[in-house]
Amino acid sequence: xxxxxxxxxxxxxxxxxxxxxxxxxxxxxxxxxxxxxxxxxxxxxxxxxxxxxxxxxxxxxxxxxxxxxxxxxxxxxxxxxxxxxxxxxxxxxxxxxxxxxxxxxxxxxxxxxxxxxxxxxxxxxxxxxxxxxxxxxxxxxxxxxxxxxxxxxxxxxxxxxxxxxxxxxxxxxxxxxxxxxxxxxxxxxxxxxxxxxxxxxxxxxxxxxxxxxxxxxxxxxxxxxxxxxxxx
Amino acid sequence: xxxxxxxxxxxxxxxxxxxxxxxxxxxxxxxxxxxxxxxxxxxxxxxxxxxxxxxxxxxxxxxxxxxxxxxxxxxxxxxxxxxxxxxxxxxxxxxxxxxxxxxxxxxxxxxxxxxxxxxxxxxxxxxxxxxxxxxxxxxxxxxxxxxxxxxxxxxxxxxxxxxxxxxxxxxxxxxxxxxxxxxxxxxxxxxxxxxxxxxxxxxxxxxxxxxxxxxxxxxxxxxxxxxxxxxxxxxxxxxxxxxxxxxxxxxxxxxxxxxxxxxxxxxxxxxxxxxxxxxxxxxxxxxxxxxxxxxxxxxxxxxxxxxxxxxxxxxxxxxxxxxxxxxxxxxxxxxxxxxxxxxxxxxxxxxxxxxxxxxxxxxxxxxxxxxxxxxxxxxxxxxxxxxxxxxxxxxxxxxxxxxxxxxxxxxxxxxxxxxxxxxxxxxxxxxxxxxxxxxxxxxxxxxxxxxxxxxxxxxxxxxxxxxxxxxxxxxxxxxxxxxxxxxxxxxxxxxxxxxxxxxxxxxxxxxxxxxxxxxxxxxxxxxxxxxxxxxxxxxxxxxxxxxxxxxxxxxxxxxxxx
Numbered sequence: 001x002x003x004x005x006x007x008x009x010x011x012x013x014x015x016x017x018x019x020x021x022x023x024x025x026x027x028x029x030x031x032x033x034x035x036x037x038x039x040x041x042x043x044x045x046x047x048x049x050x051x052x053x054x055x056x057x058x059x060x061x062x063x064x065x066x067x068x069x070x071x072x073x074x075x076x077x078x079x080x081x082x083x084x085x086x087x088x089x090x091x092x093x094x095x096x097x098x099x100x101x102x103x104x105x106x107x108x109x110x111x112x113x114x115x116x117x118x119x120x121x122x123x124x125x126x127x128x129x130x131x132x133x134x135x136x137x138x139x140x141x142x143x144x145x146x147x148x149x150x151x152x153x154x155x156x157x158x159x160x161x162x163x164x165x166x167x168x169x170x171x172x173x174x175x176x177x178x179x180x181x182x183x184x185x186x187x188x189x190x191x192x193x194x195x196x197x198x199x200x201x202x203x204x205x206x207x208x209x210x211x212x213x214x215x216x217x218x219x220x221x222x223x224x225x226x227x228x229x230x231x232x
Numbered sequence: 233x234x235x236x237x238x239x240x241x242x243x244x245x246x247x248x249x250x251x252x253x254x255x256x257x258x259x260x261x262x263x264x265x266x267x268x269x270x271x272x273x274x275x276x277x278x279x280x281x282x283x284x285x286x287x288x289x290x291x292x293x294x295x296x297x298x299x300x301x302x303x304x305x306x307x308x309x310x311x312x313x314x315x316x317x318x319x320x321x322x323x324x325x326x327x328x329x330x331x332x333x334x335x336x337x338x339x340x341x342x343x344x345x346x347x348x349x350x351x352x353x354x355x356x357x358x359x360x361x362x363x364x365x366x367x368x369x370x371x372x373x374x375x376x377x378x379x380x381x382x383x384x385x386x387x388x389x390x391x392x393x394x395x396x397x398x399x400x401x402x403x404x405x406x407x408x409x410x411x412x413x414x415x416x417x418x419x420x421x422x423x424x425x426x427x428x429x430x431x432x433x434x435x436x437x438x439x440x441x442x443x444x445x446x447x448x449x450x451x452x453x454x455x456x457x458x459x460x461x462x463x464x465x466x467x468x469x470x471x472x473x474x475x476x477x478x479x480x481x482x483x484x485x486x487x488x489x490x491x492x493x494x495x496x497x498x499x500x501x502x503x504x505x506x507x508x509x510x511x512x513x514x515x516x517x518x519x520x521x522x523x524x525x526x527x528x529x530x531x532x533x534x535x536x537x538x539x540x541x542x543x544x545x546x547x548x549x550x551x552x553x554x555x556x557x558x559x560x561x562x563x564x565x566x567x568x569x570x571x572x573x574x575x576x577x578x579x580x581x582x583x584x585x586x587x588x589x590x591x592x593x594x595x596x597x598x599x600x601x602x603x604x605x606x607x608x609x610x611x612x613x614x615x616x617x618x619x620x621x622x623x624x625x626x627x628x629x630x631x632x633x634x635x636x637x638x639x640x641x642x643x644x645x646x647x648x649x650x651x652x653x654x655x656x657x658x659x660x661x662x663x664x665x666x667x668x669x670x671x672x673x674x675x676x677x678x679x680x681x682x683x684x685x686x687x688x689x690x691x692x693x694x695x696x697x698x699x700x701x702x703x704x705x706x707x708x709x710x711x712x713x714x715x716x717x718x719x720x721x722x723x724x725x726x727x728x729x730x731x732x733x734x735x736x737x738x739x740x741x742x743x744x745x746x747x748x749x750x751x752x753x754x755x756x757x758x759x760x761x762x763x764x765x766x767x768x769x770x771x772x773x774x775x776x777x778x779x780x781x782x783x784x785x786x787x788x789x790x791x792x793x794x
Contacts, residue, residue, distance in 0.1 A: 010682040011626040036748060057618050059714050059748055082621030101617075102625035 002048060005033040006040040006066065007055045007080070012101070016053055016080065019105050023112050037066055049075045051115060056081040056090070067093055068137045072130035074153065074168040076176075078111050091125035093139075094177050114176070126177055129157060131165045140165060146211060147191040148174060148182070185209065185227055186220040193230060258309065259390040262302035270296035270341075275328040275371045288385070294341050294375050299386055301370040309363045316393030318355045321386040322461040323376030330362045330369055338460075340375040351458035355396045378462035400455035407452050410575060414445035417582070436485045437585050443481065444578055447474045448571060468517040475521045476510050479528035482577055486532050489584045490539035490547060502531050525573070529558060532577070546587045553580035603769060607656060609762055610703050613710075614652055626680040637679070644675035655702040659770050663698040663705075663730055663739075670709045670726075677713055684723045685713075691730035698730055698737065700790075701766035705741055707759045708779075708788045712743030716786060719745055739790040747781050767792070 001024050007013040013033050020031060032047075034040050037058050044052070044066075052070050056063040056079055063081075067090065070077040076096040079087075080103065087098040097111040128139040140157065149156045150171030157165040167174065175182065175190055182190050197210045199219065207219035209227075219227060265284035273279060281300045289297050299321075309315055317334075319327065324338025334357065338350030362368065372386065389396070418441035425434035450471050453459065459467060480503060487495050506527060513520040533554050539547035557573035564572065613619065623645065631638035651669045655661050667689055674685040692698065709726060718724040725744040732738065760779065767775045767790070774793040779786070 009622050009626060009680050011629055011680050012622060015625070015629040082617040082625075084617065101621035102628050104628070 001028050001050050002030045003028065003032070003051045003053065004040065004043055004047070004049055005031070005053045006037070006058065006063070007033065007053070008035045008058045009055075010035070016108070019108050020053070020112075022105075023109055037061055037063060040066055041069065044069065044073065049073070051075055052077045054079055056086055057083060067095070068130055068139070071095060072132045072137050072168060074170065074173070076115055076173060088125060092127035094126050094129060096176065126179055129167060129174075131157070131167050142178070145192060146195050146213070147189060147217065150188040183227060183230060185223050186218050189217050191217060196231065199224075199228065199231065256307070258305060258307045260304045260306055261388060264299050264301050264386045266297055266299040268295065268297045270298070270373065274298040274300065275331050275373070277330040277369045279369070290380055293377055294344050296341050296373060296375050299372045299374060301386060301388065303368045303370055303388070303390070305363060305365050305368060305390075308365045311360060314393040315358050315360070315363055315390060316355050316396045317358055317370070318353065318389040318391075318396050319386065320353050320384065320388070321372060321374070322352060322379060322384060322464070323374045324350055325372040325374040327356060328371040328373075329358050331371070332359060332362060334358060340373055343375055343377045348460040348462060350460060352461040352464045353454060353459070355393065357393055358390070376461075379465070404452040404455045407448055407571060410571065411445055411448040414441045414448065414578070418442035418445055433485070433488055433585060433588070436481065436488065437581055440478065440481050440485060440578060440581060443474055443478045444574055447471065447478065447574070450474065472510070472517055472520055475524050476506060478574070479506055479524040482528050482581070483531040483535060485581055486535045486550070489588060490535055490542075490544050492535070492538055492542070502527075525561070529554065529561070546584055549583060550580045553577070553583075599769070602765065603659065606762065606765055606769060610652070610656055613703065614649060623676060623680060630679060641676070641679040644672060644679065648672040648676055658702055660699040661702045662694075663692055663700055664694065666700050666702065666705050667692070667728065669703065669706050673706060673709060674726075681713070683718045686723060686725040688725065689728040689730070691732075693730075693732070696732055698732060700739065701770055704763050704766055704790070705739065707763055708741045711759050712745070712786060715748050716743050716745030717748055719784075735794055737792040737794065741788045742782070742785055744785040747786060
């Protein structure tokens with residue numbers, strides 16, 4: 001685990017640091033703590049990470065700029081913030097969890113467990129997927145998303161308008177964030193259930209689905225059963 | 233309000249079209265001729281007065297002299313109509329129509345020993361049998377001991393008696409309704425002024441109303457109160473002075489309500505011109521009033537047009553009022569024009585006043601709302617989640633890790649809340665109280681940030697009145713903590729210097745530290761807004777606030793002008 005903490009309150013930063021160490025123990029590869037946004041952004045540029053713990057209000061500046069950048073990256077983001085009213089927005093952007101201050105060890109560990117145990121977030125709040133473009137971060141409304149295809153460490157997001165966007169997060173991580181309307185139908189595919197027209201059963205227990213736009217996607221043998229249940 | 237004004241102006245305006253029932257002139261008259269001496273034969277109808285003097289005769293003490301006037305009745309008068317003669321004559325006299333005594337005004341020949349009785353203007357009944365079409369004579373047996381130099385010619389008017397007596401009274405009644413309104417307005421606004429002495433314009437408006445009231449009373453007094461001929465000019469002089477005062481006051485009032493550069497110069501020139509006209513035309517009463525009225529109108533119009541040019545609110549309505557008063561002035565007879573145009577002017581003044589008072593009330597209400605908002609913001613400083621939750625999180629950590637320190641932290645927190653409670657309702661607090669507030673905040677932040685904060689101050693003097701709106705320095709301190717990093721030895725220092733002189737009070741607050749993210753300018757956001765709003769609340773525009781980066785820190789400067 002490579003973790004970055006962005007927190008301007010020294011005492012709180014130390015607390016998070018301590019609890020993180022206690023939780024991850026020897027699985028922790030690196031743990032860095034910065035006190036300012038600029039330092040955080042700089043660190044993000046130059047280092048590979050698995051998790052960012054971010055305070056949204058740093059030295060009087062809003063952390064949403066970093067948040068946008070952070071959620072478009074391959075790693076997960078957990079917000080630790082005093083402003084609870086920003087939680088919904090944070091989830092809309094695609095954070096793994098929002099830990100309100102003041103927090104205790106149990107609550108922080110609950111957030112960490114989402115990563116370790118690959119628990120799915122049960123919220124339906126995700127509204128956007130932040131993708132990196134040459135012009136900067138672009139927010140894609142998930143209403144526009146038909147399905148997502150895993151392509152190694154990153155993913156391809158297929159949109160209603162026929163376009164395709166690349167996302168740095170793995171299919172695994174996205175499936176943790178996306179609402180339950182998205183179903184894993186194959187080791188490489190996440191599909192929005194409402195976009196499925198029908199399941200096609202082919203000879204030799206080969207399954208596939210046809211989308212409303214006539215595209216055909218493969219269905220994994222193990223996924224067929226749950227998919228069928230959900231569609232009925 | 234505007235609609236109301238238009239309606240009222242319309243009503244005032246329409247009153248100008250009210251036409252009196254026209255009465256045809258039924259007589260013509262010759263010049264007055266006079267002779268010294270006393271002879272009953274002078275009264276007779278056909279007495280030959282051709283060798284009498286057409287020049288005015290000056291009475292000499294109680295000496296009797298006679299005046300005669302030839303009158304021709306040009307139309308046959310209906311029998312049943314009582315006809316009267318209105319006589320304007322100075323002096324005490326008995327009056328004869330065709331040799332018949334028809335009335336007595338005062339006591340001719342005994343003025344020095346009797347009371348001043350009689351009026352300069354009197355109406356008598358002419359016997360109906362002496363009213364046939366043709367030549368008639370009017371003879372006055374007179375004496376005149378007052379007003380030697382300023383005798384007017386004997387003037388008469390013949391017409392329906394009831395009308396002669398009633399009509400002026402009727403006019404006076406109508407005018408007195410307006411007059412009453414002027415008086416009530418004057419009293420009401422004077423009382424308002426008594427209660428709020430700062431509102432000088434209330435006093436001006438009250439005086440203007442009072443002057444209008446006095447002017448109307450004086451103008452119409454002659455119709456219901458006998459004025460002895462010796463007081464005739466006194467009344468005109470009083471009216472003259474009243475018109476002079478009004479002619480000054482109205483433009484002055486406008487200039488106060490719509491201030492402009494060189495106002496004083498403008499008003500002084502105007503005063504000199506007014507006085508010049510007043511003195512130059514002494515003795516020509518109606519002409520003086522007319523000229524002064526026109527000067528008043530002209531100067532007011534200049535002020536108002538300038539106000540319109542400067543886009544002053546309500547000025548356009550006033551201009552309409554002025555134009556209206558000008559039209560009335562030009563289209564109606566003297567007595568009506570005077571009151572209607574003055575009435576319109578007063579209404580204009582009233583309109584400005586009510587509008588400005590409304591503005592002031594709104595501003596006052598806004599200031600109350602603003603004060604409440606600032607109080608709320610002061611309280612919010614301590615309950616806004618960023619401060620509170622971060623503090624509590626640190627607190628939990630201290631309690632878990634070092635319980636004793638945790639207790640100290642709680643005590644520091646309690647102190648800050650306590651101090652804040654003490655000042656929450658104040659608009660201004662002493663600087664020492666403010667410093668306490670800052671120090672307690674530092675105490676809390678020390679536990680949160682684990683930085684050595686050092687506080688220094690100089691120039692604090694309890695005996696001087698060094699005051700400041702609550703949490704202003706505190707806000708600067710918060711900004712310092714947020715936007716600066718400690719120096720290398722983990723120390724951050726704050727220094728407050730207070731300097732007070734006769735003219736100003738000066739607070740300089742410096743944070744010594746490394747300024748974060750140099751690319752982003754410190755605009756201060758809500759913190760600066762709070763400081764500025766607080767300073768404005770207590771000092772209006774008499775303050776200055778600067779905030780800028782210096783070497784090794786950040787410098788804020790608040791200057792309050794006394």
